[in-house]
Amino acid sequence: MSAILVVDDDPAVGESVRFVLERAGYAATGASTVAAAREALMADDTALCILDVWMDGEDGLDFAAEVARSGAPFIVMSGGGPGRSLESVTAKADALGAVAVLYKPFEDEELLNAVRATLGKKSSEL
Amino acid sequence: MERSDQTADILSAFDDAGIGYAVTDREGRLLSASPAFLAETQLPPDAVPSKAAWFTLDASEAVVQAVRGALWRDLVGGGQVWRGWVRWRLPDGETKFFEGTAKPLSDTRVVLIANDHSDLIEADRALEESEATLRTILDRLPLSVTLQGPDGRIAYINDYLPRRLGLPRTAFLNKGPGDVLVSKPGEAVADAIRRALDRREALDAWPLDITIGPLAGTSWLLFTRPILGHGGDLRRYLIIAVDRSAEAALAQERERFARTLAETQKVGALNDFAGALAHELSNILHPAGVYARALAKDPDQVDRGVLAGRIADAVRSAGDILRRTLLMARGEAEPRKVQDLRPFLHEVVETARDLAPRGLTYAVDPPEGAVSAVLVATEFRQVLLNLLNNAAEAQAHKGRILIRVEDEAPLPANLLVQPTASGPFALVAVIDEGEGMDVATATHTFEPFFTTKSAGRGTGLGLPVVLGLVTGWGGTVSVDSAPGEGSTFSIWVPKGSPKRWEERGEV
Known part of the structure:
Protein backbone atom coordinates (compact mmCIF):
# COMPACT_ATOMS: atom_id res chain seq x y z
CA MET A 1 0.00 0.00 0.00
CA SER A 2 1.36 3.36 -0.93
CA ALA A 3 2.23 5.67 1.95
CA ILE A 4 2.74 9.35 2.60
CA LEU A 5 6.37 10.18 3.37
CA VAL A 6 6.81 12.95 5.97
CA VAL A 7 10.29 14.53 5.98
CA ASP A 8 11.28 16.90 8.80
CA ASP A 9 14.52 17.12 10.77
CA ASP A 10 12.53 18.00 13.89
CA PRO A 11 11.08 14.67 15.13
CA ALA A 12 8.33 16.44 17.10
CA VAL A 13 7.04 18.10 13.94
CA GLY A 14 7.25 14.92 11.85
CA GLU A 15 5.44 12.97 14.52
CA SER A 16 2.64 15.53 14.81
CA VAL A 17 2.12 15.60 11.03
CA ARG A 18 1.94 11.79 10.89
CA PHE A 19 -0.43 11.90 13.89
CA VAL A 20 -2.92 13.99 11.90
CA LEU A 21 -2.56 11.86 8.76
CA GLU A 22 -2.96 8.55 10.58
CA ARG A 23 -6.03 9.75 12.50
CA ALA A 24 -7.51 10.72 9.12
CA GLY A 25 -6.93 7.16 7.91
CA TYR A 26 -3.77 7.55 5.85
CA ALA A 27 -0.64 5.42 6.13
CA ALA A 28 2.38 7.61 6.83
CA THR A 29 6.14 7.03 7.24
CA GLY A 30 8.77 9.46 8.47
CA ALA A 31 12.33 10.49 7.73
CA SER A 32 14.36 13.04 9.66
CA THR A 33 17.34 13.43 7.30
CA VAL A 34 17.62 14.05 3.59
CA ALA A 35 19.60 10.81 3.22
CA ALA A 36 16.90 8.72 4.89
CA ALA A 37 14.21 10.46 2.88
CA ARG A 38 16.08 9.81 -0.38
CA GLU A 39 16.35 6.12 0.52
CA ALA A 40 12.64 5.88 1.36
CA LEU A 41 11.71 7.69 -1.83
CA MET A 42 13.68 5.18 -3.95
CA ALA A 43 12.59 2.03 -2.08
CA ASP A 44 8.93 2.63 -1.44
CA ASP A 45 5.97 3.42 -3.53
CA THR A 46 5.55 6.95 -2.21
CA ALA A 47 2.14 8.36 -3.01
CA LEU A 48 2.97 11.82 -1.63
CA CYS A 49 5.92 13.51 0.04
CA ILE A 50 5.45 16.19 2.67
CA LEU A 51 8.75 17.91 3.37
CA ASP A 52 10.27 20.71 5.40
CA VAL A 53 12.52 23.10 3.47
CA TRP A 54 15.11 23.77 6.17
CA MET A 55 16.69 20.47 7.11
CA ASP A 56 20.00 19.43 8.53
CA GLY A 57 21.88 22.36 7.10
CA GLU A 58 20.97 21.25 3.59
CA ASP A 59 18.63 23.31 1.56
CA GLY A 60 15.30 21.44 1.68
CA LEU A 61 14.36 23.07 -1.60
CA ASP A 62 17.19 21.18 -3.30
CA PHE A 63 15.65 17.96 -2.03
CA ALA A 64 12.23 19.18 -3.17
CA ALA A 65 13.71 19.44 -6.67
CA GLU A 66 14.84 15.79 -6.41
CA VAL A 67 11.37 14.74 -5.36
CA ALA A 68 9.90 16.69 -8.26
CA ARG A 69 12.23 14.87 -10.67
CA SER A 70 11.14 11.50 -9.19
CA GLY A 71 7.60 12.30 -10.25
CA ALA A 72 6.08 12.03 -6.76
CA PRO A 73 3.73 14.86 -5.82
CA PHE A 74 4.92 16.90 -2.86
CA ILE A 75 3.74 19.39 -0.27
CA VAL A 76 6.23 21.88 1.16
CA MET A 77 6.21 22.90 4.84
CA SER A 78 8.10 25.96 5.94
CA GLY A 79 8.65 27.81 9.17
CA GLY A 80 11.22 30.27 7.88
CA GLY A 81 14.97 29.95 8.35
CA PRO A 82 18.08 32.11 8.48
CA GLY A 83 18.01 34.73 5.76
CA ARG A 84 14.94 33.35 4.04
CA SER A 85 11.58 35.01 3.57
CA LEU A 86 8.34 33.03 3.33
CA GLU A 87 7.64 34.68 -0.03
CA SER A 88 10.86 33.38 -1.56
CA VAL A 89 10.10 29.84 -0.31
CA THR A 90 6.62 29.99 -1.83
CA ALA A 91 7.94 31.24 -5.16
CA LYS A 92 10.58 28.50 -5.38
CA ALA A 93 8.19 25.75 -4.25
CA ASP A 94 5.62 26.86 -6.84
CA ALA A 95 8.29 26.89 -9.52
CA LEU A 96 9.18 23.29 -8.64
CA GLY A 97 5.53 22.27 -8.91
CA ALA A 98 4.59 21.82 -5.25
CA VAL A 99 0.96 20.87 -4.66
CA ALA A 100 0.78 23.25 -1.69
CA VAL A 101 2.97 25.30 0.61
CA LEU A 102 2.03 25.15 4.28
CA TYR A 103 3.40 27.56 6.84
CA LYS A 104 3.95 26.05 10.27
CA PRO A 105 1.97 26.17 12.42
CA PHE A 106 -0.86 25.21 10.05
CA GLU A 107 -4.37 23.86 10.66
CA ASP A 108 -5.03 20.13 10.33
CA GLU A 109 -7.66 20.84 7.65
CA GLU A 110 -5.13 22.76 5.51
CA LEU A 111 -2.93 19.67 5.46
CA LEU A 112 -5.73 17.22 4.89
CA ASN A 113 -7.29 19.33 2.10
CA ALA A 114 -3.96 19.40 0.28
CA VAL A 115 -3.50 15.62 0.77
CA ARG A 116 -7.04 14.83 -0.38
CA ALA A 117 -6.66 17.03 -3.43
CA THR A 118 -3.40 15.34 -4.42
CA LEU A 119 -4.28 11.73 -3.78
CA GLY A 120 -7.79 12.20 -5.18
CA LYS A 121 -6.36 13.72 -8.31
CA LYS A 122 -3.77 10.99 -8.59
CA SER A 123 -6.38 8.15 -8.31
CA SER A 124 -8.63 9.74 -10.94
CA GLU A 125 -5.71 9.69 -13.35
CA LEU A 126 -5.27 5.93 -12.95
CA MET B 1 124.34 90.02 32.38
CA SER B 118 93.52 78.89 15.61
CA ASP B 119 92.49 75.61 17.27
CA LEU B 120 90.37 77.37 19.87
CA ILE B 121 88.78 79.66 17.31
CA GLU B 122 88.09 76.74 14.98
CA ALA B 123 86.61 74.72 17.81
CA ASP B 124 84.39 77.64 18.86
CA ARG B 125 83.32 78.24 15.32
CA ALA B 126 82.59 74.52 14.76
CA LEU B 127 80.54 74.51 17.95
CA GLU B 128 78.65 77.58 16.84
CA GLU B 129 78.01 76.04 13.45
CA SER B 130 76.83 72.73 14.86
CA GLU B 131 74.62 74.55 17.36
CA ALA B 132 73.16 76.60 14.55
CA THR B 133 72.55 73.44 12.52
CA LEU B 134 70.97 71.77 15.51
CA ARG B 135 68.73 74.76 16.15
CA THR B 136 67.64 74.78 12.52
CA ILE B 137 66.82 71.09 12.70
CA LEU B 138 64.97 71.55 16.00
CA ASP B 139 63.01 74.45 14.55
CA ARG B 140 61.97 72.42 11.54
CA LEU B 141 60.93 69.33 13.56
CA PRO B 142 57.19 68.64 13.44
CA LEU B 143 57.06 68.49 17.22
CA SER B 144 57.47 70.80 20.17
CA VAL B 145 60.78 70.75 22.08
CA THR B 146 61.00 72.67 25.33
CA LEU B 147 63.76 72.99 27.93
CA GLN B 148 62.73 74.10 31.37
CA GLY B 149 65.18 75.62 33.81
CA PRO B 150 65.44 74.39 37.42
CA ASP B 151 62.94 77.10 38.39
CA GLY B 152 60.34 75.62 36.01
CA ARG B 153 60.53 78.46 33.54
CA ILE B 154 61.05 77.78 29.85
CA ALA B 155 64.69 78.40 28.90
CA TYR B 156 64.42 77.14 25.34
CA ILE B 157 61.57 76.36 22.97
CA ASN B 158 61.85 75.39 19.34
CA ASP B 159 59.86 77.20 16.68
CA TYR B 160 57.02 74.63 16.40
CA LEU B 161 54.54 75.90 18.98
CA PRO B 162 55.25 79.62 18.45
CA ARG B 163 54.75 79.14 14.72
CA ARG B 164 51.54 77.16 15.20
CA LEU B 165 50.07 79.70 17.53
CA GLY B 166 51.38 82.68 15.58
CA LEU B 167 53.22 84.01 18.63
CA PRO B 168 56.82 85.18 18.97
CA ARG B 169 59.16 82.80 20.77
CA THR B 170 59.59 85.37 23.49
CA ALA B 171 55.93 84.89 24.45
CA PHE B 172 56.94 81.45 25.80
CA LEU B 173 60.33 82.11 27.31
CA ASN B 174 60.52 82.50 31.10
CA LYS B 175 57.00 81.11 31.56
CA GLY B 176 55.89 77.85 33.16
CA PRO B 177 55.22 75.01 30.70
CA GLY B 178 51.75 74.56 32.14
CA ASP B 179 50.89 78.05 30.89
CA VAL B 180 51.79 76.95 27.39
CA LEU B 181 50.91 73.24 27.23
CA VAL B 182 47.80 73.36 29.35
CA SER B 183 45.15 75.91 28.75
CA LYS B 184 43.48 76.38 32.09
CA PRO B 185 43.86 75.05 35.62
CA GLY B 186 41.01 73.07 37.12
CA GLU B 187 40.49 70.74 34.20
CA ALA B 188 41.09 67.11 35.21
CA VAL B 189 43.46 66.09 32.43
CA ALA B 190 45.27 69.41 32.57
CA ASP B 191 45.84 68.96 36.29
CA ALA B 192 47.10 65.41 35.79
CA ILE B 193 49.63 66.70 33.28
CA ARG B 194 50.57 69.62 35.48
CA ARG B 195 51.15 67.31 38.43
CA ALA B 196 53.25 65.03 36.23
CA LEU B 197 55.31 67.95 34.98
CA ASP B 198 55.72 69.34 38.50
CA ARG B 199 57.19 66.03 39.64
CA ARG B 200 59.77 66.46 36.88
CA GLU B 201 59.75 62.75 36.18
CA ALA B 202 60.52 60.94 32.97
CA LEU B 203 57.26 60.37 31.08
CA ASP B 204 56.88 58.21 28.02
CA ALA B 205 54.01 58.71 25.57
CA TRP B 206 51.83 60.44 28.14
CA PRO B 207 48.57 61.25 26.34
CA LEU B 208 47.19 64.78 26.57
CA ASP B 209 43.91 65.86 25.03
CA ILE B 210 43.52 69.63 25.02
CA THR B 211 39.89 70.65 25.20
CA ILE B 212 40.11 74.39 25.76
CA GLY B 213 42.27 77.33 24.70
CA PRO B 214 43.92 78.00 21.36
CA LEU B 215 44.91 74.33 20.91
CA ALA B 216 41.46 72.95 21.79
CA GLY B 217 40.61 69.71 20.02
CA THR B 218 44.19 68.58 19.64
CA SER B 219 45.72 65.40 21.04
CA TRP B 220 49.35 65.14 22.09
CA LEU B 221 51.85 62.63 23.37
CA LEU B 222 54.34 63.94 25.93
CA PHE B 223 57.84 62.59 26.40
CA THR B 224 59.84 64.18 29.21
CA ARG B 225 63.28 63.70 30.74
CA PRO B 226 64.95 65.42 33.70
CA ILE B 227 68.54 66.38 32.87
CA LEU B 228 70.65 66.19 36.04
CA GLY B 229 73.94 67.86 36.94
CA HIS B 230 76.95 66.03 38.38
CA GLY B 231 75.62 66.48 41.90
CA GLY B 232 72.25 64.93 40.98
CA ASP B 233 70.61 68.35 40.98
CA LEU B 234 68.03 69.15 38.29
CA ARG B 235 69.66 71.27 35.60
CA ARG B 236 67.09 71.15 32.85
CA TYR B 237 63.79 69.44 32.20
CA LEU B 238 63.23 68.37 28.60
CA ILE B 239 59.64 68.20 27.31
CA ILE B 240 58.89 66.89 23.84
CA ALA B 241 55.27 67.09 22.71
CA VAL B 242 54.09 65.30 19.57
CA ASP B 243 50.84 66.38 18.00
CA ARG B 244 49.01 63.25 16.98
CA SER B 245 45.62 64.90 16.44
CA ALA B 246 45.52 63.54 12.90
CA GLU B 247 46.07 59.98 14.13
CA ALA B 248 43.55 60.52 16.90
CA ALA B 249 41.01 61.84 14.40
CA LEU B 250 41.70 58.84 12.18
CA ALA B 251 41.25 56.45 15.09
CA GLN B 252 37.94 58.13 15.95
CA GLU B 253 36.89 57.89 12.33
CA ARG B 254 37.75 54.19 12.36
CA GLU B 255 35.77 53.70 15.54
CA ARG B 256 32.79 55.51 14.01
CA PHE B 257 33.08 53.39 10.88
CA ALA B 258 33.19 50.21 12.95
CA ARG B 259 30.07 51.34 14.82
CA THR B 260 28.25 52.11 11.58
CA LEU B 261 29.26 48.72 10.27
CA ALA B 262 28.04 47.18 13.50
CA GLU B 263 24.66 48.84 12.97
CA THR B 264 24.48 47.66 9.35
CA GLN B 265 25.49 44.21 10.39
CA LYS B 266 22.89 44.18 13.15
CA VAL B 267 20.17 44.54 10.50
CA GLY B 268 21.59 41.58 8.57
CA ALA B 269 22.03 39.59 11.74
CA LEU B 270 18.48 40.48 12.76
CA ASN B 271 17.15 39.05 9.47
CA ASP B 272 19.08 35.83 9.98
CA PHE B 273 18.11 35.70 13.61
CA ALA B 274 14.43 36.35 12.85
CA GLY B 275 14.47 33.57 10.26
CA ALA B 276 16.11 31.11 12.64
CA LEU B 277 13.79 32.13 15.45
CA ALA B 278 10.70 31.78 13.25
CA HIS B 279 11.85 28.31 12.21
CA GLU B 280 12.40 27.23 15.82
CA LEU B 281 9.10 28.62 17.06
CA SER B 282 7.05 27.23 14.19
CA ASN B 283 8.52 23.78 14.84
CA ILE B 284 7.53 24.06 18.49
CA LEU B 285 4.10 25.57 17.91
CA HIS B 286 2.97 23.27 15.16
CA PRO B 287 2.86 20.01 17.20
CA ALA B 288 1.32 21.94 20.12
CA GLY B 289 -1.51 23.05 17.80
CA VAL B 290 -2.02 19.55 16.45
CA TYR B 291 -2.31 17.94 19.92
CA ALA B 292 -4.44 20.78 21.31
CA ARG B 293 -6.92 20.37 18.46
CA ALA B 294 -6.98 16.59 18.91
CA LEU B 295 -7.70 17.03 22.63
CA ALA B 296 -10.41 19.60 21.94
CA LYS B 297 -12.09 17.25 19.45
CA ASP B 298 -12.01 14.24 21.78
CA PRO B 299 -11.16 15.22 25.35
CA ASP B 300 -11.66 11.70 26.67
CA GLN B 301 -9.27 9.85 24.35
CA VAL B 302 -6.95 7.28 25.89
CA ASP B 303 -3.60 8.97 25.25
CA ARG B 304 -4.75 12.45 26.37
CA GLY B 305 -2.00 12.53 29.04
CA VAL B 306 0.70 11.98 26.39
CA LEU B 307 -0.76 14.67 24.13
CA ALA B 308 -1.09 17.19 26.98
CA GLY B 309 2.53 16.41 28.00
CA ARG B 310 3.74 17.21 24.47
CA ILE B 311 1.92 20.54 24.57
CA ALA B 312 3.55 21.34 27.92
CA ASP B 313 7.00 20.43 26.49
CA ALA B 314 6.42 22.77 23.56
CA VAL B 315 5.49 25.66 25.85
CA ARG B 316 8.60 25.07 27.96
CA SER B 317 10.88 25.02 24.87
CA ALA B 318 9.32 28.20 23.54
CA GLY B 319 9.86 29.85 26.94
CA ASP B 320 13.57 28.93 26.91
CA ILE B 321 14.03 30.45 23.49
CA LEU B 322 12.14 33.56 24.54
CA ARG B 323 14.41 34.15 27.55
CA ARG B 324 17.62 33.69 25.54
CA THR B 325 16.36 36.04 22.84
CA LEU B 326 15.72 38.73 25.43
CA LEU B 327 19.21 38.18 26.85
CA MET B 328 20.76 38.66 23.40
CA ALA B 329 18.91 41.88 22.77
CA ARG B 330 19.65 43.40 26.18
CA GLY B 331 21.63 46.57 26.82
CA GLU B 332 22.85 49.22 24.42
CA ALA B 333 25.37 51.69 25.83
CA GLU B 334 27.09 49.46 28.36
CA PRO B 335 30.41 50.55 29.83
CA ARG B 336 33.59 48.52 29.50
CA LYS B 337 34.11 46.53 32.65
CA VAL B 338 36.64 44.08 33.99
CA GLN B 339 34.54 40.93 34.28
CA ASP B 340 34.60 37.15 34.00
CA LEU B 341 33.84 36.39 30.37
CA ARG B 342 32.81 32.76 30.97
CA PRO B 343 29.09 33.40 31.79
CA PHE B 344 28.66 35.40 28.57
CA LEU B 345 30.51 32.73 26.63
CA HIS B 346 28.21 30.00 27.97
CA GLU B 347 25.10 32.09 27.25
CA VAL B 348 26.11 32.58 23.63
CA VAL B 349 27.11 28.95 23.15
CA GLU B 350 23.78 27.80 24.62
CA THR B 351 21.93 30.11 22.22
CA ALA B 352 23.98 28.77 19.31
CA ARG B 353 23.19 25.21 20.43
CA ASP B 354 19.47 26.04 20.54
CA LEU B 355 19.52 27.32 17.00
CA ALA B 356 21.88 24.67 15.63
CA PRO B 357 20.46 21.97 13.37
CA ARG B 358 21.10 18.39 14.41
CA GLY B 359 24.60 17.24 13.57
CA LEU B 360 26.24 20.54 14.58
CA THR B 361 27.82 20.56 18.04
CA TYR B 362 29.75 23.08 20.09
CA ALA B 363 32.51 22.08 22.53
CA VAL B 364 33.83 24.60 25.05
CA ASP B 365 37.22 24.18 26.66
CA PRO B 366 37.40 26.85 29.38
CA PRO B 367 40.00 27.09 32.15
CA GLU B 368 38.88 26.21 35.66
CA GLY B 369 39.13 29.67 37.20
CA ALA B 370 37.55 32.97 36.21
CA VAL B 371 38.76 34.58 32.98
CA SER B 372 38.59 38.27 33.78
CA ALA B 373 38.93 40.70 30.89
CA VAL B 374 37.94 44.23 29.93
CA LEU B 375 34.88 44.02 27.74
CA VAL B 376 31.41 45.27 26.94
CA ALA B 377 29.08 42.33 27.58
CA THR B 378 26.65 42.98 24.70
CA GLU B 379 29.49 43.51 22.26
CA PHE B 380 31.24 40.38 23.49
CA ARG B 381 28.06 38.35 22.81
CA GLN B 382 27.80 39.88 19.34
CA VAL B 383 31.46 39.15 18.57
CA LEU B 384 31.23 35.55 19.73
CA LEU B 385 27.92 34.87 17.98
CA ASN B 386 29.46 36.24 14.78
CA LEU B 387 32.44 33.91 15.08
CA LEU B 388 30.22 30.91 15.88
CA ASN B 389 27.92 31.70 12.92
CA ASN B 390 30.92 31.95 10.62
CA ALA B 391 32.33 28.68 11.92
CA ALA B 392 28.93 26.98 11.45
CA GLU B 393 28.71 28.28 7.87
CA ALA B 394 32.29 27.22 7.18
CA GLN B 395 31.47 23.62 8.03
CA ALA B 396 28.01 23.58 6.40
CA HIS B 397 26.17 23.46 9.74
CA LYS B 398 27.49 20.06 10.78
CA GLY B 399 30.39 18.60 12.70
CA ARG B 400 32.03 20.07 15.79
CA ILE B 401 33.06 23.62 16.60
CA LEU B 402 35.60 23.98 19.40
CA ILE B 403 35.83 27.11 21.56
CA ARG B 404 39.13 27.33 23.41
CA VAL B 405 39.59 29.85 26.24
CA GLU B 406 42.80 30.83 28.01
CA ASP B 407 43.04 33.19 30.93
CA GLU B 408 46.37 34.55 29.75
CA ALA B 409 48.03 33.88 26.43
CA PRO B 410 50.98 35.47 24.61
CA LEU B 411 50.13 37.43 21.46
CA PRO B 412 51.04 35.74 18.18
CA ALA B 413 53.29 37.35 15.58
CA ASN B 414 50.69 37.42 12.80
CA LEU B 415 48.45 40.11 14.31
CA LEU B 416 46.48 42.18 11.81
CA VAL B 417 46.28 45.14 14.19
CA GLN B 418 48.42 45.92 17.20
CA PRO B 419 46.31 46.15 20.37
CA THR B 420 46.11 49.52 22.11
CA ALA B 421 46.14 47.93 25.56
CA SER B 422 49.48 46.76 26.88
CA GLY B 423 48.29 43.35 28.00
CA PRO B 424 48.24 40.69 29.30
CA PHE B 425 45.45 39.29 27.14
CA ALA B 426 42.78 36.62 27.57
CA LEU B 427 42.22 34.41 24.53
CA VAL B 428 38.98 33.13 23.04
CA ALA B 429 39.56 31.00 19.94
CA VAL B 430 36.83 29.56 17.71
CA ILE B 431 38.14 26.53 15.83
CA ASP B 432 36.13 25.15 12.92
CA GLU B 433 36.45 21.99 10.84
CA GLY B 434 35.62 23.78 7.60
CA GLU B 435 37.56 23.84 4.36
CA GLY B 436 40.04 26.42 5.61
CA MET B 437 41.68 29.02 3.40
CA ASP B 438 45.06 30.27 2.27
CA VAL B 439 46.92 33.04 4.09
CA ALA B 440 45.90 35.76 1.61
CA THR B 441 42.20 34.93 1.94
CA ALA B 442 42.52 34.70 5.72
CA THR B 443 44.01 38.20 5.87
CA HIS B 444 41.20 39.57 3.70
CA THR B 445 38.43 38.19 5.89
CA PHE B 446 38.58 41.21 8.19
CA GLU B 447 38.12 43.66 5.32
CA PRO B 448 34.60 45.07 4.93
CA PHE B 449 32.47 43.45 2.22
CA PHE B 450 34.93 40.61 1.69
CA THR B 451 33.07 37.31 1.81
CA THR B 452 33.88 33.72 0.97
CA LYS B 453 30.24 32.75 1.22
CA SER B 454 28.13 32.29 -1.89
CA ALA B 455 26.08 35.21 -3.18
CA GLY B 456 23.23 36.16 -0.88
CA ARG B 457 24.61 34.20 2.08
CA GLY B 458 26.95 36.68 3.73
CA THR B 459 27.13 40.44 4.04
CA GLY B 460 30.93 40.41 4.39
CA LEU B 461 30.51 42.65 7.40
CA GLY B 462 30.66 40.18 10.27
CA LEU B 463 34.42 40.03 10.78
CA PRO B 464 35.09 43.77 10.28
CA VAL B 465 32.56 44.37 13.03
CA VAL B 466 34.33 41.79 15.21
CA LEU B 467 37.62 43.59 14.57
CA GLY B 468 36.07 46.98 15.30
CA LEU B 469 34.51 45.89 18.56
CA VAL B 470 37.51 43.95 19.86
CA THR B 471 39.95 46.76 19.07
CA GLY B 472 37.47 49.05 20.81
CA TRP B 473 38.18 47.13 24.03
CA GLY B 474 41.92 47.61 23.44
CA GLY B 475 42.33 44.06 22.16
CA THR B 476 42.97 42.52 18.76
CA VAL B 477 42.18 39.55 16.53
CA SER B 478 44.11 36.92 14.61
CA VAL B 479 43.33 34.15 12.17
CA ASP B 480 45.10 30.87 11.49
CA SER B 481 44.04 28.77 8.55
CA ALA B 482 45.27 26.55 5.75
CA PRO B 483 43.34 24.94 2.88
CA GLY B 484 41.81 21.66 4.06
CA GLU B 485 42.69 22.25 7.70
CA GLY B 486 39.90 24.43 9.03
CA SER B 487 40.26 27.90 10.53
CA THR B 488 40.91 29.34 13.96
CA PHE B 489 39.64 32.84 14.62
CA SER B 490 41.04 34.24 17.87
CA ILE B 491 40.16 37.32 19.84
CA TRP B 492 42.63 38.74 22.36
CA VAL B 493 40.89 40.67 25.12
CA PRO B 494 42.97 42.87 27.45
CA LYS B 495 42.93 41.79 31.09
CA GLY B 496 43.78 45.29 32.30
CA SER B 497 42.59 48.68 31.21
CA PRO B 498 44.57 51.11 29.04
CA LYS B 499 45.87 54.16 30.89
CA ARG B 500 43.56 56.56 29.10
CA TRP B 501 40.42 54.92 30.43
CA GLU B 502 41.70 55.20 33.97
CA GLU B 503 42.28 58.89 33.43
CA ARG B 504 38.76 59.31 32.14
CA GLY B 505 37.48 57.27 35.07
CA GLU B 506 35.97 54.72 32.67
CA VAL B 507 37.35 51.66 34.40
Missing part, protein backbone atom coordinates in the same frame (compact mmCIF):
# COMPACT_ATOMS: atom_id res chain seq x y z
CA GLU B 2 122.11 88.16 34.78
CA ARG B 3 119.12 90.12 33.57
CA SER B 4 119.87 89.50 29.95
CA ASP B 5 120.31 85.75 30.76
CA GLN B 6 116.88 85.80 32.37
CA THR B 7 115.41 87.55 29.33
CA ALA B 8 116.98 85.00 27.04
CA ASP B 9 115.49 82.18 29.19
CA ILE B 10 112.07 83.78 29.12
CA LEU B 11 112.25 84.29 25.36
CA SER B 12 113.35 80.67 24.90
CA ALA B 13 110.35 79.56 27.00
CA PHE B 14 108.12 81.69 24.71
CA ASP B 15 109.48 79.76 21.76
CA ASP B 16 108.90 76.43 23.48
CA ALA B 17 105.30 77.48 24.22
CA GLY B 18 104.77 78.34 20.55
CA ILE B 19 104.30 82.03 21.25
CA GLY B 20 106.09 83.95 18.53
CA TYR B 21 107.65 87.40 18.84
CA ALA B 22 109.32 89.82 16.46
CA VAL B 23 110.81 93.28 16.47
CA THR B 24 109.81 95.71 13.74
CA ASP B 25 110.53 99.28 12.86
CA ARG B 26 107.83 101.92 13.09
CA GLU B 27 106.67 101.11 9.56
CA GLY B 28 106.18 97.47 10.57
CA ARG B 29 109.15 96.06 8.66
CA LEU B 30 110.53 92.96 10.37
CA LEU B 31 113.98 93.46 11.92
CA SER B 32 114.12 90.14 13.73
CA ALA B 33 111.74 87.25 14.37
CA SER B 34 111.72 84.27 16.71
CA PRO B 35 111.57 80.71 15.30
CA ALA B 36 108.03 80.32 16.68
CA PHE B 37 106.96 83.53 14.87
CA LEU B 38 108.35 82.20 11.58
CA ALA B 39 106.68 78.82 12.20
CA GLU B 40 103.27 80.38 12.92
CA THR B 41 103.31 82.75 9.97
CA GLN B 42 105.09 80.23 7.72
CA LEU B 43 107.39 83.04 6.55
CA PRO B 44 110.76 81.80 5.24
CA PRO B 45 113.81 82.69 7.40
CA ASP B 46 115.18 84.89 4.60
CA ALA B 47 112.06 87.08 4.80
CA VAL B 48 113.70 88.71 7.85
CA PRO B 49 114.65 91.51 7.74
CA SER B 50 111.73 92.36 5.44
CA LYS B 51 111.41 95.13 2.92
CA ALA B 52 107.64 95.39 3.44
CA ALA B 53 105.55 95.71 6.64
CA TRP B 54 104.82 92.34 8.36
CA PHE B 55 101.08 92.71 7.93
CA THR B 56 101.44 92.75 4.15
CA LEU B 57 103.30 89.45 4.05
CA ASP B 58 100.34 86.99 4.23
CA ALA B 59 97.99 85.96 1.45
CA SER B 60 95.13 88.23 2.55
CA GLU B 61 93.49 90.55 0.05
CA ALA B 62 95.06 94.00 -0.45
CA VAL B 63 92.01 95.65 1.14
CA VAL B 64 92.52 93.73 4.39
CA GLN B 65 96.19 94.55 4.41
CA ALA B 66 95.38 98.23 3.82
CA VAL B 67 93.04 98.26 6.84
CA ARG B 68 95.77 96.65 8.96
CA GLY B 69 98.20 99.35 7.78
CA ALA B 70 95.83 102.13 8.84
CA LEU B 71 95.38 100.54 12.30
CA TRP B 72 99.13 100.04 12.70
CA ARG B 73 99.93 103.64 11.89
CA ASP B 74 97.22 104.92 14.26
CA LEU B 75 98.59 102.77 17.07
CA VAL B 76 102.26 103.23 16.56
CA GLY B 77 101.73 106.90 15.73
CA GLY B 78 99.92 107.34 19.08
CA GLY B 79 102.56 105.33 20.97
CA GLN B 80 99.91 102.92 22.34
CA VAL B 81 99.73 99.18 22.96
CA TRP B 82 97.60 97.32 20.40
CA ARG B 83 95.81 94.15 21.33
CA GLY B 84 93.60 92.17 19.03
CA TRP B 85 93.10 89.30 16.62
CA VAL B 86 95.05 88.78 13.45
CA ARG B 87 93.41 86.69 10.78
CA TRP B 88 96.49 85.38 8.98
CA ARG B 89 96.01 83.78 5.61
CA LEU B 90 98.61 81.22 4.57
CA PRO B 91 99.65 80.77 0.92
CA ASP B 92 97.61 77.54 0.69
CA GLY B 93 94.45 79.50 1.64
CA GLU B 94 94.26 78.18 5.21
CA THR B 95 93.49 80.79 7.85
CA LYS B 96 95.15 81.10 11.24
CA PHE B 97 94.06 83.19 14.14
CA PHE B 98 96.67 84.99 16.25
CA GLU B 99 96.07 86.79 19.45
CA GLY B 100 98.45 89.72 18.85
CA THR B 101 100.07 92.36 21.01
CA ALA B 102 102.20 95.21 19.63
CA LYS B 103 104.01 97.65 21.90
CA PRO B 104 106.37 100.47 20.88
CA LEU B 105 109.74 99.91 22.57
CA SER B 106 111.30 103.14 21.44
CA ASP B 107 110.89 105.72 18.69
CA THR B 108 112.28 103.21 16.20
CA ARG B 109 111.41 99.82 17.61
CA VAL B 110 108.09 97.95 18.08
CA VAL B 111 107.82 94.52 19.66
CA LEU B 112 105.14 92.19 18.24
CA ILE B 113 103.89 89.06 20.04
CA ALA B 114 101.69 86.56 18.17
CA ASN B 115 99.96 83.68 19.96
CA ASP B 116 98.34 81.11 17.70
CA HIS B 117 94.77 80.43 18.86
